[in-house]
Amino acid sequence: MENLIHEECGIFGIYDPSGTNDVASSTYYGLFALQHRGQESCGIAVNDRGVITYHKDVGLVRDVFSKECLEKLGKGQIAVGHTRYSTFGTVNQTNAQPLVVRHVKGQMAVVHNGNLTNAPELREKLELQGAIFHTTNDSEIIAYEIIQERLKTSSIEEAVENVLDVLEGAYSLVVMSPEKLVAARDMTGFRPLVMGELPNGETVFASETCALDSLGAKYVKDLAAGEIVVVDKNGVRSITSHVKPIKHMCVFEYIYFARPDSVMEGISVHEARKEAGRILWKEHPVDADVVIGVPDSGLDAALGFAEASGIPYETGFSKNKYIARTFIQPAQSQRENSVRLKLNVIASVVKDKRVVMVDDSIVRGTTSARIVALIKAAGAKEVHVRISAPPFISPCYYGTDIDSKKNLIACKYTQQEIKEQIGADSLGYLSVEGAKEMAKNPQCEFCVGCFTEKYPAPIPVSQEKSQFEKKINVKEEESVDERERVHGDAKEF
Ligand code: SF4
Numbered sequence: 001m002e003n004l005i006h007e008e009c010g011i012f013g014i015y016d017p018s019g020t021n022d023v024a025s026s027t028y029y030g031l032f033a034l035q036h037r038g039q040e041s042c043g044i045a046v047n048d049r050g051v052i053t054y055h056k057d058v059g060l061v062r063d064v065f066s067k068e069c070l071e072k073l074g075k076g077q078i079a080v081g082h083t084r085y086s087t088f089g090t091v092n093q094t095n096a097q098p099l100v101v102r103h104v105k106g107q108m109a110v111v112h113n114g115n116l117t118n119a120p121e122l123r124e125k126l127e128l129q130g131a132i133f134h135t136t137n138d139s140e141i142i143a144y145e146i147i148q149e150r151l152k153t154s155s156i157e158e159a160v161e162n163v164l165d166v167l168e169g170a171y172s173l174v175v176m177s178p179e180k181l182v183a184a185r186d187m188t189g190f191r192p193l194v195m196g197e198l199p200n201g202e203t204v205f206a207s208e209t210c211a212l213d214s215l216g217a218k219y220v221k222d223l224a225a226g227e228i229v230v231v232d233k234n235g236v237r238s239i240t241s242h243v244k245p246i247k248h249m250c251v252f253e254y255i256y257f258a259r260p261d262s263v264m265e266g267i268s269v270h271e272a273r274k275e276a277g278r279i280l281w282k283e284h285p286v287d288a289d290v291v292i293g294v295p296d297s298g299l300d301a302a303l304g305f306a307e308a309s310g311i312p313y314e315t316g317f318s319k320n321k322y323i324a325r326t327f328i329q330p331a332q333s334q335r336e337n338s339v340r341l342k343l344n345v346i347a348s349v350v351k352d353k354r355v356v357m358v359d360d361s362i363v364r365g366t367t368s369a370r371i372v373a374l375i376k377a378a379g380a381k382e383v384h385v386r387i388s389a390p391p392f393i394s395p396c397y398y399g400t401d402i403d404s405k406k407n408l409i410a411c412k413y414t415q416q417e418i419k420e421q422i423g424a425d426s427l428g429y430l431s432v433e434g435a436k437e438m439a440k441n442p443q444c445e446f447c448v449g450c451f452t453e454k455y456p457a458p459i460p461v462s463q464e465k466s467q468f469e470k471k472i473n474v475k476e477e478e479s480v481d482e483r484e485r486v487h488g489d490a491k492e493f
Contacts, residue, residue: 278304
């Protein structure tokens with residue numbers, strides 16, 4: 001495997017009280033804006049007076065949905081959509097979301113982002129009660145739990161409220177019942193979820209504000225940790241029984257996952273990355289002639305570094321934008337070239353210069369080594385690597401594929417050794433304190449678990465990440481092979 005950090009999932013929901021919005025198309029545009037959060041599969045479910053029609057498949061939004069396909073989804077008043085990257089479960093159509101189920105009180109569609117840390121235990125409990133699972137993803141567990149509660153309660157929102165006590169870990173959810181749209185965020189607030197409003201009164205939920213912008217929706221709020229928002233014919237109301245005053249959102253959303261034009265918890269992702277660059281300069285100053293950023297999420301941090309240091313900023317790389325899914329992964333012996341194919345150095349920018357190269361992370365170190373080698377081959381005198389994140393020292397259990405310790409370079413080597421392995425003249429990581437400072441907000445502390453091994457919520461009983469995955473019968477090899485085939489453009493060069 002290469003250096004890999006993949007985005008998580010993008011979720012979207014819309015409720016149209018007037019019934020005049022083409023909710024399928026609106027969801028399609030919303031998912032388009034959330035494509036960066038997952039490129040394996042996607043889907044849309046449309047609710048027309050209690051009857052849910054859906055379409056989902058493996059592939060990008062542009063490939064899975066045609067005009068005809070959207071027309072077949074038809075008109076409706078409510079819709080939900082999903083773009084998926086699986087940190088759990090194999091890549092196939094069955095595991096794609098939305099998960100649409102039928103139960104005694106009608107149909108229900110669920111989309112979610114995040115990983116449940118108690119998924120194996122919940123799944124085992126449900127299976128012992130007779131549940132038969134069709135997928136290997138957490139959404140089906142969530143759906144089962146909601147349905148069980150729905151049979152005991154008088155409304156879907158009460159069922160979701162009760163389920164918040166059962167689910168552990170990271171989840172932002174949008175649930176569509178025959179008459180309602182319900183959005184909820186876990187009590188730690190790991191994954192983002194925002195609410196917006198369209199000019200005709202439609203309510204929209206999305207993982208990021210860039211999806212609201214794509215529809216011309218006005219931002220209303222970020223859901224609080226543990227908040228549930230219900231939309232139905234009576235309007236919009238919030239359930240706050242599980243709300244926690246402080247979130248611990250994933251700081252890596254700011255560093256890498258989110259789109260730079262999104263605003264999370266009131267802070268622009270672009271500005272947060274620039275601030276990380278400024279802090280990096282304070283923490284790791286260096287004499288140099290030019291600052292360049294590794295596309296895409298290293299660019300904003302590089303701008304901040306240049307601004308704070310006074311060292312000129314330049315575009316150092318040309319990225320091949322057309323290399324996405326159709327790219328045939330090279331054999332191991334050709335990996336060196338795979339960096340070149342995706343990213344090329346602009347030689348005139350670096351030749352005979354002392355270069356500061358800003359990137360967002362180092363996972364295994366192989367990609368960084370190849371990029372440094374490219375810059376040196378283009379004639380740079382020195383390459384000083386600055387990383388706008390702290391070193392990864394522990395896995396993520398909350399919906400990203402930051403891997404087991406054995407695959408993280410910072411768990412095996414000192415910073416001096418990493419510097420030598422990647423061929424840099426100096427190496428500086430953002431400190432954990434710096435990461436917390438980059439998007440400082442009184443309502444939001446951050447999860448920094450993968451940088452500190454201190455997690456803000458329970459981690460799985462089996463802490464070896466691969467064991468955790470095996471417990472729910474994921475065929476790991478199949479999953480990895482399939483990812484290699486499907487993925488083109490994640491943090492993978
Ligand atoms: S462990 Fe790391 S990647 Fe996972 S939620 Fe926390 S900060 Fe984000």
